[in-house]
Amino acid sequence: MIPMDSSKLGRSMYELMMRTSTELPEDVTCALEKAREREPVHSTAANTLDIILKSAELSRANRLPICQDTGVPFAVVRAPQAVDTAEITRALVSALKTLTIEGVLRQNCVDPVNGSNSGDNTGPHVPQVHYEPSEGPIRVDFMLKGGGSENVSTQYSLPCDELRAGRDLEGVRRCVLDAVFKAQGRGCAPGFISVCIGGDRASGYLVAKKGLFRKLGEANPDVDLARLESVITEEANMLGIGPMGLGGNTTLLGCALNAAGRHPASFFVTVSYSCWATRRYSVELDETGGVARWL
Amino acid sequence: MALRRIRSPMDPETAASLAVGDTVLVSGRIVTGRDQVHRYLASGGESPLDLTGMVLYHCGPIVVGDAGSHRVVAAGPTTSMREEPYQADVIARFKPGAVMGKGGMGERTSKALVEHGIPYLHATGGAAVYLASCIERVEGVYLEEFGRPEAMWVLCVRDLPALVTMDGKGASLHRHILDRSASMLKRVLESTLTPPRT
Incomplete structure (x- = not known):
């Protein structure tokens, strides 16, 4: 097993989730801006897109969630066999809980049998983390998809x-x-x-x-x-x-x-x-768990 | 189609005068309620506050802080159609001044809107931070046992933008768009793809 620096890995996963919840990806923002140009001035469509773009800008500037529905956390991890994938899951879960307390993620995990909210965004089969063995480097794709x-x-x-x-x-x-x-x-x-x-x-x-x-x-x-x-x-x-x-x-x-x-x-x-607030980011990690680059 | 500044709670005359296509800026006290609140109110539960004339907002906000220091950071609308089984009964029992959410509602709610002469207001889905910036303060919270997103939050808002998409005369922008897109889809599907290369 290749050991990772757990605090570095934790910070990387925290930043990945923070960005996903608060920064609309560049390609999505561009598509919305182009869409606004196609709508007649003062039309309902143009006004709606204006509010959307303004709101997304406020989120980015203040690190606030783009939408109050911060969705279902969904992660795909690609890593060589030698990497301790359980450690990556632990880091993802820990970041999830922290960001829920900070109000960057809403409490979105409800028990389907008794209706209670777990309060920390974890529960049976939540969060979903899918592993795909790869030759490396370590890559984590993360998405928040609304209900x-x-x-x-x-x-x-x-x-x-x-x-x-x-x-x-x-x-x-x-x-x-x-x-x-x-x-x-x-x-x-x-x-x-x-x-x-x-x-x-x-x-x-x-x-x-x-x-x-x-x-x-x-x-x-x-x-x-x-x-x-x-x-x-x-x-x-x-x-x-x-x-x-x-x-x-x-x-x-x-x-x-x-x-x-x-x-x-x-x-x-x-x-x-x-939705228009398509929130997904991908990051490549170095062998210590730090961010090597944003993809 | 006009820009109207309205105050919640509102009087029946104002509610009845709002028509599909009007843009409104909502100020005053509004209250949130989504699935659990609607089910509770429709099945005989008592409202912890007087809802008469209030804007009832389909919203599960993100709220940070404790009682006394609650702060709403994100508060966009949720899909209103999920409240369709309950909305007509909730309107009949509690006489809100308007219902606000996103995506529009069904025929049963439309009938209730006509019967009580009130509009459905459409807020921009996902514009959660912009809409939260229109909230001046949290006045209080009820039914918090349903979980924070599902609780009834009483919010003091200023100039919160929305569009009237269903009104007390039975008009519905959603029905109009549905019908128009259905006939357009039919036209688009009259032609077929040219088969791909083999």
């Missing part, structure tokens, strides 16, 4: 008669546009969607959610999927749902399509919706 946008995320099983969606990319297009339509403003539009084509019911949601870590402007290496991403984004924006569902030209800021092998009998299309 409203999680609630409008959904899964389709193809073929689907109602949508006239078959087991092909045209079927995928029909499902994704249906998901955007059904979400209306409830997922806090304009949002992002990440889709898993294929997989099983469980991997579909996981792959789709992990796809939200892909920044806007990072092209999909698959040409067909890249093309479909543009088509879906353009068509979703023709629906007129607009910021917060109050009407406007921007309903979707971006779309990421991912593929996972499927069982011959199954064809799932899983849509993970993420």
